[in-house]
Amino acid sequence: MKKPEMKKLLESIAVPVLAVLIALLISGFIILAIGKNPIKAYGVLLHGAFGSKQAIIDTLIKTTPLILTGLAVGFGFRAGVFNIGAEGQMAMGALMAATFASNFGGLPPAVAIPLTMLIGMGAGAGWAAIAGFLKAKTGAHEVVTTIMLNWITTYVASFMVTGPLATGSGTPKSPEIAQSAQLPILMRVGAMELSAGILISIAAAVFMYVFLNKTTTGYEIKAVGFNPYAAEYGGISVAKNVVLAMAISGALAGLAGVTELMGVHHRFLGELSGGKGFDGISIALIGQNNPIGIIFAALLIGALRTGSNEMQFMGVSKYIVIIVQGIVIFLVAADRIVKAIYARKKVKE
Amino acid sequence: MRVLTAILSIFVNPQFYKIALTAATPLIFASLGGVFSEITGVVNIALEGIILMGAFTSVVFTYLTGNVWFGVLMAIVSGILLALLHAWGSIKWAGNQVVLGTAIILLSQGLTGFLMEPIFGQPGQTDFVGKVDEITIPGLVDIPFLGQVIGEISPFVYIAFGCVAFGWWLIYKTKLGLRMRSVGENPEAADTLGVNVYAIRYFGVIMSGVFASLAGAYLSVGEIGQFKELMSGGRGFIGLAAMIIGKWNPVGAMLASLFFGLFGAFSNQLQSLQEITVAANVKSLFDTIPFVLTIIVVAGFVGKSRPPAADGVPYEKSE
Numbered sequence: 199m200k201k202p203e204m205k206k207l208l209e210s211i212a213v214p215v216l217a218v219l220i221a222l223l224i225s226g227f228i229i230l231a232i233g234k235n236p237i238k239a240y241g242v243l244l245h246g247a248f249g250s251k252q253a254i255i256d257t258l259i260k261t262t263p264l265i266l267t268g269l270a271v272g273f274g275f276r277a278g279v280f281n282i283g284a285e286g287q288m289a290m291g292a293l294m295a296a297t298f299a300s301n302f303g304g305l306p307p308a309v310a311i312p313l314t315m316l317i318g319m320g321a322g323a324g325w326a327a328i329a330g331f332l333k334a335k336t337g338a339h340e341v342v343t344t345i346m347l348n349w350i351t352t353y354v355a356s357f358m359v360t361g362p363l364a365t366g367s368g369t370p371k372s373p374e375i376a377q378s379a380q381l382p383i384l385m386r387v388g389a390m391e392l393s394a395g396i397l398i399s400i401a402a403a404v405f406m407y408v409f410l411n412k413t414t415t416g417y418e419i420k421a422v423g424f425n426p427y428a429a430e431y432g433g434i435s436v437a438k439n440v441v442l443a444m445a446i447s448g449a450l451a452g453l454a455g456v457t458e459l460m461g462v463h464h465r466f467l468g469e470l471s472g473g474k475g476f477d478g479i480s481i482a483l484i485g486q487n488n489p490i491g492i493i494f495a496a497l498l499i500g501a502l503r504t505g506s507n508e509m510q511f512m513g514v515s516k517y518i519v520i521i522v523q524g525i526v527i528f529l530v531a532a533d534r535i536v537k538a539i540y541a542r543k544k545v546k547e
Numbered sequence: 548m549r550v551l552t553a554i555l556s557i558f559v560n561p562q563f564y565k566i567a568l569t570a571a572t573p574l575i576f577a578s579l580g581g582v583f584s585e586i587t588g589v590v591n592i593a594l595e596g597i598i599l600m601g602a603f604t605s606v607v608f609t610y611l612t613g614n615v616w617f618g619v620l621m622a623i624v625s626g627i628l629l630a631l632l633h634a635w636g637s638i639k640w641a642g643n644q645v646v647l648g649t650a651i652i653l654l655s656q657g658l659t660g661f662l663m664e665p666i667f668g669q670p671g672q673t674d675f676v677g678k679v680d681e682i683t684i685p686g687l688v689d690i691p692f693l694g695q696v697i698g699e700i701s702p703f704v705y706i707a708f709g710c711v712a713f714g715w716w717l718i719y720k721t722k723l724g725l726r727m728r729s730v731g732e733n734p735e736a737a738d739t740l741g742v743n744v745y746a747i748r749y750f751g752v753i754m755s756g757v758f759a760s761l762a763g764a765y766l767s768v769g770e771i772g773q774f775k776e777l778m779s780g781g782r783g784f785i786g787l788a789a790m791i792i793g794k795w796n797p798v799g800a801m802l803a804s805l806f807f808g809l810f811g812a813f814s815n816q817l818q819s820l821q822e823i824t825v826a827a828n829v830k831s832l833f834d835t836i837p838f839v840l841t842i843i844v845v846a847g848f849v850g851k852s853r854p855p856a857a858d859g860v861p862y863e864k865s866e
Contacts, residue, residue, distance in 0.1 A: 335846075346842045513664070
């Protein structure tokens, strides 16, 4: 790598890394405020995320969908749309895939697996495209429409698992998807099963990297995101690209839902993912909307999520992870704060 | 026919209008908050988080002091603090306002969830801590029908309408209001004329925090006397939709909120009709109505309803 390129890379990493450190510091004071030892808490968190083989597998399982929701939101940012509805698109993808994939018993895995993935991606894409279409046609802001679509998904999902898809007694759930539609297991430690979903996620990140940087469509979408007026002037249809961008973003979120369905739960449980779509926002911002950066950012959030479960046992709520994310998002959005701190430090040196 | 009569009977029941009013109340506060922030040029989706924090803070301080109104006051303080944070990131540091708003929503969700156990000893929801009693308006309560709707109702309903009147007066009848609107439309011109763009924007955002926190206080100590996780339930966003439909005007936003309230009450009453015999899970589909409606009206009204020209654009003084 040439020297100026290296410097640029370092600078783009500096903001998110500093933001995460500041967020952990502030959250440490919050932990201190409820009378717990933050250093001990973070130690437990680290141990819970990476302290054993089982912990590492768990972290990777949690990272799998996060890479995809991070890609969904990050790609949206590159295209100039803020997809805050990855949560709903994920559930919609899993719901639709679950509806069909319980009947795929007769199909060989080579057909059933890609077919199930396609259904999930299609459902996520379609659900997000509603918001894209409304933005392009009427100017309705995608943040409002995708949030509303999230709420609609919540009720539709609970309707489906207590109605048409309901199986057995106890907690509402869909039937199990066919064995042939389940992702192969890469590694088993105790009760933890790491599915091939992690490979799908990483492949998706590489694919998105190539798509954004090496294809004409990728270039057009980026141009619209960078400056819609200039793009329109240059003969690129903004409306078409907004719909397309939302659809691709939704497909990635749908894929996140499907990897959870095919690799982890094997059923649709009728609930939204409990924040994986919103995690995608912090992941995209930490990863600076770069698909490769997003892989590492997802690993960080996945580790925080996994480790915080163990931290709960010492009386520190796992909600601290949400607080950390809130602070990180704030600092990356107003990145001049971080740059100002960074600059002041440099002057002192 | 029997079903139709039952549905029509909803509309002659004063209880229906009372439910509609109380459902509209938090939306009126939220949409008014949206108006105050956005007419000065700062997009504020943080409302959703400020509502949640207001609901939590009022319950915490009611629980600690036993005084509900002190709880409400502290909710307003929490709203001002969160709004200040949003204003600081948006105005001083020129951050992306929508992303900053998301950060504040997450902060609120994180902080309220995190503090549940240390304060109340349990996650999820608190016990009943006390609530603001309904007030009875003498004279009014004896009027048939109308008295049953607004004669005996939460004081928050009256406070909400008072805030709308105050907001309309401030924005359209005072010098400060003119400055707020000019800063949202053309900050450069306002700056040239000696208006302090930053100060006016801080004021708008802080006021939005005051109103949104009242929405939260109403949801918890105003209505049920307890806090439940994520109880803001999308109202910040529906409030923003009401603001758009109401064309960034306090009175318009109030009317749109009432419209949402009527629909909410209608779907609520529809679900409790014995004449409609459908499975319980189908009735839950009625719960999607306000959200579907929001999408439809937002899509139908923007374009026809124009935001302030500098809405969402950070202002930076040129040298």
